Amino acid sequence: MATTSAPGTEFSADLGAAVAAEGEDLPPGIGPWKLAWRRLRRNKTALFFGGVFLVIVALSVLAPVYSHDIAHIGYADQNIDKPILIAGKKTYVLDPTGIPIGPTWHSQYLLGADSDGRDVAVRLLYGGRNSLEVGIIATTITMVLALILGVWAGFFRGAADATIGVILDSIWAYPAVLLGIALGATLAISGINLGIFKIEGTSLYVPAVVVGIVYIPYVAKPIRGQVLTLREREFVDAARQQGLSNFRIMFSEILPNVASTIVVFVPLILANAILLEAALSFLGAGIKPPNASWGTMISDGVNTIPAAFHNVLVPGIMLVLTVMSINIFGDGLRDALDPRSKVRIAH
Amino acid sequence: MRRHRRSALATVLALASVVALSACGSSSSSSTSTGAAATTTSGSATAAAGGPVKVVVGTAPDSLDPQFGYTTQAAEADWLAYTGLTTYAHANGQAGGTVIPGLATALPVVSDGGKTYTATLRKGLVYSNGKPVKASDFAYTIERALKLPWGGSGQFYGGTIKGAAEFAAGKAKSISGIVADDATGTITIHLIAPYGAFDNVLAFPSSGLVPSGTPMKNMPLTPPPGVGPYMITNVVANSSFQVVKNPHWTPIPGIPSGYNNISVSINPNVSSNALAVLQNSADVFDYADTVPGSLLPQIKAQASDRYSKKIMNSTYYVFLNTQTKPFSSQLAREAVITGIDQNAMSRLGSGTLIPGCYFLPPGMVGHPTQPCPYGDPASGGNLAKAKQLVQQSGMAGQPVTVWSQTRSPRQQWMTYYTQFLNQIGFKATQKVIADATYWTTIGNLKLNPQTGFADWNQDFPNPIDFYLLLQSTAIQPNNNQNFGQVKDAHVDSTSKRLGATPSSRLQSIAAQWQALDTYVAQKAYVGAYGYQTFPAFTSNRIDLSKAIFGPQYGWDWSSLTFK
Numbered sequence: 081m082a083t084t085s086a087p088g089t090e091f092s093a094d095l096g097a098a099v100a101a102e103g104e105d106l107p108p109g110i111g112p113w114k115l116a117w118r119r120l121r122r123n124k125t126a127l128f129f130g131g132v133f134l135v136i137v138a139l140s141v142l143a144p145v146y147s148h149d150i151a152h153i154g155y156a157d158q159n160i161d162k163p164i165l166i167a168g169k170k171t172y173v174l175d176p177t178g179i180p181i182g183p184t185w186h187s188q189y190l191l192g193a194d195s196d197g198r199d200v201a202v203r204l205l206y207g208g209r210n211s212l213e214v215g216i217i218a219t220t221i222t223m224v225l226a227l228i229l230g231v232w233a234g235f236f237r238g239a240a241d242a243t244i245g246v247i248l249d250s251i252w253a254y255p256a257v258l259l260g261i262a263l264g265a266t267l268a269i270s271g272i273n274l275g276i277f278k279i280e281g282t283s284l285y286v287p288a289v290v291v292g293i294v295y296i297p298y299v300a301k302p303i304r305g306q307v308l309t310l311r312e313r314e315f316v317d318a319a320r321q322q323g324l325s326n327f328r329i330m331f332s333e334i335l336p337n338v339a340s341t342i343v344v345f346v347p348l349i350l351a352n353a354i355l356l357e358a359a360l361s362f363l364g365a366g367i368k369p370p371n372a373s374w375g376t377m378i379s380d381g382v383n384t385i386p387a388a389f390h391n392v393l394v395p396g397i398m399l400v401l402t403v404m405s406i407n408i409f410g411d412g413l414r415d416a417l418d419p420r421s422k423v424r425i426a427h
Numbered sequence: 428m429r430r431h432r433r434s435a436l437a438t439v440l441a442l443a444s445v446v447a448l449s450a451c452g453s454s455s456s457s458s459t460s461t462g463a464a465a466t467t468t469s470g471s472a473t474a475a476a477g478g479p480v481k482v483v484v485g486t487a488p489d490s491l492d493p494q495f496g497y498t499t500q501a502a503e504a505d506w507l508a509y510t511g512l513t514t515y516a517h518a519n520g521q522a523g524g525t526v527i528p529g530l531a532t533a534l535p536v537v538s539d540g541g542k543t544y545t546a547t548l549r550k551g552l553v554y555s556n557g558k559p560v561k562a563s564d565f566a567y568t569i570e571r572a573l574k575l576p577w578g579g580s581g582q583f584y585g586g587t588i589k590g591a592a593e594f595a596a597g598k599a600k601s602i603s604g605i606v607a608d609d610a611t612g613t614i615t616i617h618l619i620a621p622y623g624a625f626d627n628v629l630a631f632p633s634s635g636l637v638p639s640g641t642p643m644k645n646m647p648l649t650p651p652p653g654v655g656p657y658m659i660t661n662v663v664a665n666s667s668f669q670v671v672k673n674p675h676w677t678p679i680p681g682i683p684s685g686y687n688n689i690s691v692s693i694n695p696n697v698s699s700n701a702l703a704v705l706q707n708s709a710d711v712f713d714y715a716d717t718v719p720g721s722l723l724p725q726i727k728a729q730a731s732d733r734y735s736k737k738i739m740n741s742t743y744y745v746f747l748n749t750q751t752k753p754f755s756s757q758l759a760r761e762a763v764i765t766g767i768d769q770n771a772m773s774r775l776g777s778g779t780l781i782p783g784c785y786f787l788p789p790g791m792v793g794h795p796t797q798p799c800p801y802g803d804p805a806s807g808g809n810l811a812k813a814k815q816l817v818q819q820s821g822m823a824g825q826p827v828t829v830w831s832q833t834r835s836p837r838q839q840w841m842t843y844y845t846q847f848l849n850q851i852g853f854k855a856t857q858k859v860i861a862d863a864t865y866w867t868t869i870g871n872l873k874l875n876p877q878t879g880f881a882d883w884n885q886d887f888p889n890p891i892d893f894y895l896l897l898q899s900t901a902i903q904p905n906n907n908q909n910f911g912q913v914k915d916a917h918v919d920s921t922s923k924r925l926g927a928t929p930s931s932r933l934q935s936i937a938a939q940w941q942a943l944d945t946y947v948a949q950k951a952y953v954g955a956y957g958y959q960t961f962p963a964f965t966s967n968r969i970d971l972s973k974a975i976f977g978p979q980y981g982w983d984w985s986s987l988t989f990k
Contacts, residue, residue, distance in 0.1 A: 158846055160771035161807065177778045178720030178836070195721075196775065196839050265861070282856050364833055369842050369857050383698040383835045387721030 119416035126412020129405040136402050140208030147202045150187045155206040156370040158197040164188065173197045179387045194377070194391050195384045204394060207372035208402070214288045214367065215354040221292025222349050223342060226299035231330055231338070233300070234307025241304070252297040256352075257359055263290040264365030287366040291353045298352075299345050303338055310337050340417045347410030351403045358399055374399045479669070479690035480969070480987045483700040484713040485834050486862040487665045487693045490647040493632040494571045497578035497906070498866065499715040499884055502632055503980050504670050504691070508555070509635020509653035510682065512546045512565065512614065513626050515979050517683055517986060523977030524888040526626045526930075527681045530560070530636060530654060531614075534626060541621030541927065544629075548612035554652040555673045558638050562607035565614050567639040569602060570594060574643045577633045578870065578906045579886070582895040587625060589617045621927040627887035656685045656985055665863050667692050670984060686973075686988035695834050695862060698722065704966055705730055712964040714739075714981030715884070717836055720777035726964070733967060736779070736960040739978055740788045740885035742893070743780065745829075745844060745954035746869075746910035748877045753822030753853060754911075760951035761801055762820065763878075766813025766851050767844070769804040772956045775839040780957030785944050786893055788958045792933045793890040793940025800949045804956075810850060817852040827855040830869050830879025832862045837880050840956075848878075870907040881910055882959070888978065889933060890940045891926035897952060898922060913952045918943070 120126060139146075147154055159173040167186050173193045174180055180193035190201040233244040251259070264287060271281040272289065279285045310316065311334065319329045360366030361375025369376065374395040381391025488501035493509040496502065506514070514529035516522055528534055531546035538545065552560035569588065572580045573595040585592040589604025604617040618625065628634065637651040650659045656676050662668040670689035678684055692709070694700055697716045703709035705726055712718065714737070718726065726734050747754040747763065754760050769782040783789065784799035802809055817823050827848055831841030841857055848855035858879075860868050869876045886892045895901050899914040921943050928936050947953060963976050970990045975983035 156846055158771075158843055160843065161768060161774050174774045175720075176774060177723050178774050178776070195835075196842055280856075282858065364859060364861070369838070369859060370845065382696060383719045384721040385698065386702075386719075386725060 116416040120412055123412040123415065126409050126415075130409040130412070133402065133405040133409060136208060136398070136405070137212060140205055140212055143202070143205035143209050146205055147199075151190065151199050151202050152188065153199045153202060155202050155372050156198065159193070160197040180384065180391070182388065182390055191394050192388065192390050194380055195388070196380070200377070200391060200394055203372040203377060204374075204398060207374045207377055207395060208398065210284055210367055210371055210373050211354050211357055211375075211399075211402075214284055214291065214357045214373075215350050217285065217288035218291035218295070218353040218357070219346060219350045221289065222295040222299055222353070223346060225292070226296045226303060227335075227338075227342065229296065230300040230303030231307050231334060234304040235311055235326065235330055235334060237308070244300075244304075248297040248300055251294065252301075256294045256356060257363075259294050260290050260356055260360045261363055261365045263293070264360050282368045282371075284367060284371065287357055287360055290360070290365075291356050294356065295349055295352060299349060302345075303341060306338055306341060307334055310334055344410070344414045344417055347406050347413060351406040351410065354399070354406070355403055478989075479688040480711065480984070480989075481709045482689055482691045482711040482713065482982075482984065483703055483709045484691060484693055485695055485697040485700060485716040486832070488647075489863070489866055490645055491650045491659050491662060491668060492575070492646045493635045493650070493653065494568065494577050494637070495575045495645040495647070495906075496632070497908070499981070500713065503713075503982070503984065504657075504659055504668070504689075505632035505635065505650075506655075506980055507657040507670060507685070507985050508650070508655040508659050508673070509632045509637070510655045510679070511629050511631065511634035511636065512548075513629040514682065515630055515977065516681065517975055517983050518977065519975050521888075521978065523975070523979060523983075526630055526887075529630065529679070529682070535616075535629070537929075539617075541623070541929070542618045544616040544618070544625060546614050546616075546629075548614065549679065550612065551677055552654055553675045553677065554636075554638055554654055555658040555675055556638075556652040557675050558652065560636060560654060561609045561639065562612050562614050563609050564607075564636045564639050566602060566605040566607050567641070568634065568636050569605060571637065571641060571643055572633045573602075575645050576903065576906055578866075578908045579631070579633065579895060581903045582898060582901040582908075583628045583631065586898070586900050587618050587620075587622045587628065589619050620923070622891075623927050623929040623932070624887060624889040624891050627889060627892070627930065631886065656682060657689070665693055683985050685985035689984045689987070697835055701726065701964070704964055707966040707968060710966040710969055711982055711984075711987065712962060714961045714963060714976070716834070716962070717777055717779055717959075718962045718964065719835065723777060730964070730967070733969070733971065734962065734964045737963050737976060737981075738781075738790060738958075738960050739981070740790045740888065741882060741959050741961075742783075742786055742788050742953075742955055743840075743882045743957050743959055744786070745841075745878055745956065746876075746881045747952070747954055748875065748910070748912055749914070749952065750912040751875055751877060753817075753820065753825040753827060754878060756820040756822050757951055758816050758820035759822045759825075760954070762813040762816035762851055763848075763954045764951050765801045765816060766808045766810050767847055767954065767956055768808035769956050770807050771843060772840055775843060776836045776957070776959070779960045779962075781960065782956075783958050784955050785948050786897070786953045786955055787890055787940065787944045788885075791885065791888065791890055791893070792937050793944055795941045795945045795948070797945065800945070801951070813851040823852040825853055827853045827877050828879075829855055829857045830865070830876050831857055831859045832865045832880055833859055834862050841880050844878075867906060869910055870905065872902070872904045872907055872912075876910065878954075879910075885978070887930075889926075889930050890944075891922060894918070894922040894926070894943075897947065911952055915950070915952070918947065918952075 163170040163172050166184050166188050174197050180195055182192045189199050192200050194200055229244050233241040267286045272279040316333050319333050357366050358375035361373040362379040366375055367373035377395035378392050384391055484500050486500055488496055489498045490496040491501055491504060493505045496505055510529040512529055512531040513526050516525040516527050530548055532549050535544040535546040548562050569584055573584055585595050590599055590602045593599040594602045606615040635653050637653055641651040648662045656673055657670045658673045660669045660671055668691050698719045701712055701718050701722050704712045747760045749755055773780040782804035784804050785795050787794045829841050829845045831838050838859060845855045845857040869879055883893055896909050897913045897918050899919055901909040902912055925936055925939055968989045970988050973986055973988055975986040977983055
C-alpha cells in the first residue's frame with residue numbers, strides 16, 4: 081500500500097521522518113498502522129474514554145440481563161396504580177396525581193420511575209441499545225454510501241461528479257435536524273416500501289436510515305476531494321499503464337489510501353448520529369414508543385421536571401458521556417493516524 | 428492536555444445545556460409563546476392596561492376557518508368571531524348552555540310540526556371587513572360547511588336540512604331547503620324531519636355567517652370575515668394567532684363586546700404552559716389541556732385562588748373500529764372494556780378522570796344510572812377475563828395499530844393502552860401523530876384506523892350531540908367523526924327519533940336516552956375510560972369576578988380582562 085505526501089488525513093508522507101520524529105528507537109520496518117497504534121497506546125486519555133465507551137456498550141448489550149435477572153421488569157412494563165414491594169415495603173410507583181417515584185437505590189426502580197410507571201434504569205440501558213444500534217447502522221449506511229459516491233465522483237469526474245455533487249449538495253443544503261425531522265415524520269406513518277425492501281414506520285431502522293442519509297455529504301465530499309488528488313498520482317498512472325481496469329484501480333490503489341480517512345470519520349459520524357437520533361426522538365420524529373431511547377426519555381421527562389428531575393438528568397448524562405467518550409477517543413485516533421490532519425464535520 | 432482540559436470543560440457545559448434545554452421544554456416553546464414558556468421570573472409581571480390577554484394552548488386548532496374547524500381550540504376562538512342566527516348566552520355554569528338570538532332578531536319560529544324554522548336577520552349588520560350581511564349569506568355558509576367539509580356537516584346539516592345531502596353529493600347546485608330573502612332579511616329553513624336541537628345547530632361556529640363568494644376551501648391561515656365582537660388575525664400555523672376586537676362590530680343584546688384583545692400561543696409543552704400561568708407570564712391555561720400532576724402541588728400551594736377543577740360534559744374513550752378486525756368482533760371490544768384499568772388511566776391523567784363506562788357523561792340528560800355491564804370501572808379492570816374474551820373472539824394475535832396524539836397525557840394513555848392490548852393477546856403497536864394533524868389523519872376513511880385516542884366535549888347540552896358520533900350517516904370519507912364506523916340500525920333510528928324532541932322537553936325522554944346509552948355500552952361500541960375534569964387556571968392579573976367559564980367553550984375570552 082502506497083503512502084502519499086499530500087496533507088490531510090492520510091498517513092504522513094515520509095515514514096522515515098515520522099519514525100525519527102517519534103524520538104526513539106523503533107523496530108525496523110515498522111508500518112504506518114503499527115506506528116499509529118503506538119501513538120494511540122501512549123494517549124492514555126483517549127484509551128480511557130475508549131474504555132468508557134466500551135463499558136457503556138457492554139452495559140447496553142446486557143440490558144436484557146439486567147431487566148430479567150436484576151430489575152425483574154421489562155422496559156415497557158408499567159406499574160401505575162397497583163403497589164409493588166420494594167425492599168419489603170409496599171410502594172406506589174405513581175402517586176394518585178401521576179408523580180413518579182425517585183431513585184430507590186434497590187434492584188427495582190434503581191433510578192426511579194418515569195411518568196408511565198416504567199423503570200428508568202431498565203429503559204436507560206435499553207435506550208442505550210437502541211441509540212447505539214441506530215447510531216451504528218446509520219454510521220454504516222453513511223460510510224458505505226459516502227465511500228461509494230465519493231470515490232465514484234472523484235475518480236470518474238465529469239458527468240458522474242456533477243450528478244453526485246448535485247445530490248450531495250441538495251442533502252447538505254438542509255440543516256441536518258430539520259431534514260431528519262421531515263424525513264422521520266413522513267416515514268413514521270408510511271414506513272419504507274421499496275418492493276422487496278420494506279420497513280414498518282415504527283421500526284428502529286427508520287431513524288437509522290434517516291440519520292444515515294443526512295450525514296452522507298459530510299463524508300462523501302472529503303473523500304471525493306481526496307480521490308481527486310490521488311487519481312493524479314504516479315502510482316495510479318502506473319496501474320493504468322499496466323492495464324488495470326478502473327474498478328481494479330479503485331479497489332487496489334485508491335481505497336487503501338482513503339482507509340485512514342474512513343477510520344477517522346467513523347467515530348465522528350457515530351457520535352453525531354447518536355446525537356441526531358436523540359434530537360429526533362426528543363422531537364418525536366425518531367424512535368417510536370414504547371421503544372426506549374435517550375432522546376424520548378428526555379422528552380417524556382420534561383413534563384415531570386418539577387417533581388421528578390431525574391427523568392431528564394439521567395438520560396442526559398448518559399448521552400453526554402457516550403458522545404464525549406466517542407469524540408475524545410476519535411480525537412486520539414485521528415492524532416494517532418495523522419497528527420497533522422484537520423478532519424472536521426462542517427455544519 | 429489542553430485539548431482534554433477543554434473537553435472536560437465542554438462536558439460540564441454540555442451537561443448544563445442538556446439540563447437547561449430540558450427545563451426550557453421543547454424546541455418550539457420559547458419562540459412561540461410570546462415569552463411565556465422560557466421565563467423563570469417569579470412574582471406578578473405587569474402588563475400594559477388594555478394589553479392583550481395571553482392564552483396558552485397545548486394543541487393548535489385543526490383550523491380557524493369556522494366551516495372546517497371542529498376542535499375545542501378552534502371553537503374557543505371561532506364562536507366569538509362567527510356568530511350564527513343563534514348563539515349561546517355568555518354566562519357561567521348551566522346558564523351558559525342557553526341558546527339566545529344571535530344575528531337573528533329572535534329565536535327562530537318553529538312551525539310545520541317542527542320541520543320549518545324561520546328567522547329574520549337584524550338590520551345593519553356588517554362583516555369584519557365592512558361588507559354588509561345578506562340573508563342569502565346563510566345559505567352560502569351552510570353550503571361552504573358541506574363542501575369543505577366541516578366535521579359535523581354530514582350529521583347536522585346533511586342529515587337535517589332538506590336538500591343539503593344532495594348538495595353535498597354534487598347532485599344539486601344549491602340547498603333546496605334554505606330560502607333566503609335579501610330584501611326582507613328572512614331566512615326559512617325546511618328540515619327533513621323535526622330535529623329538537625336545531626337551535627343549537629344554528630349556534631355552531633360553523634353556522635356563523637361568512638360572505639357569499641368566500642372561497643370554497645379551508646382557509647386556516649386567513650380565516651374569512653365574520654360577524655362577532657372579535658375577529659381572528661395574524662395566524663402563524665402551529666404557533667400563534669390573535670383574536671382582536673372587531674372594528675365593525677355592531678352591539679347585539681346578549682353578546683358582550685368584550686374587553687381586551689387575546690393573544691394565543693401554541694406550545695405542546697403543557698408543563699411550561701402551566702408554569703407560565705403560575706408565574707404570571709401568561710394569563711390563561713387552556714381548559715382543554717391537562718395540568719401535569721408534577722405541578723399540581725405547587726399550583727395548589729401558590730395559586731389556589733386562581734385554580735379550580737370544572738366538570739364539563741365530556742367523555743374520553745378509545746374508538747374501536749367495528750368494521751375491521753379485531754374489533755369487528757364484539758367479544759374483542761368487550762375484552763377492552765372489561766380489562767382496561769381506569770384507575771391507571773386516571774393516574775396517568777394526573778387524577779383528573781372520573782371512571783365510567785357510558786358514552787353519555789354524568790352531567791348529560793340520559794346518562795344511565797345502573798351499573799356498568801362489564802364490571803365496575805373503578806375496580807381496576809379484570810385482565811384475566813379480558814384475556815379469556817380475546818381467546819373466545821378468535822382474534823388473539825391480531826396486529827393492532829393504536830393511534831395517539833403527542834401531547835401529555837394522551838400519549839401516556841395510549842402507551843398504556845397499547846401495552847394493555849399486548850397483555851390481553853393482541854399484537855399492538857403505537858403510532859404517534861402530531862396533534863395538529865391527528866383528527867384529520869384518523870378521520871380519513873382510507874386509513875381505516877383500528878383503534879386510538881378519542882374524546883368528545885359537548886357542543887350543546889343534548890345527547891344527540893354525542894350520538895352523531897355513532898350514527899352511520901355521520902361516516903364520511905374525510906374529516907369523519909364516527910371513528911368506530913358504527914353502523915347500527917337501532918342506534919340510527921332511536922337517536923334520530925329522540926333527537927327530534929325539542930331541547931325544552933329533554934327531561935321527558937331521559938329514560939329513553941338512558942336505554943339507548945345502555946344498549947351502546949352493552950354492544951361495546953365505545954371504549955369509554957373516563958370523564959374529564961377541566962382546569963380553570965389563570966394568572967393573578969385576571970379579574971375573576973368578570974371572567975366567565977361556560978359549559979360550551981370553557982373560558983369566554985370576551986369576558987377576560989385585567990384587574
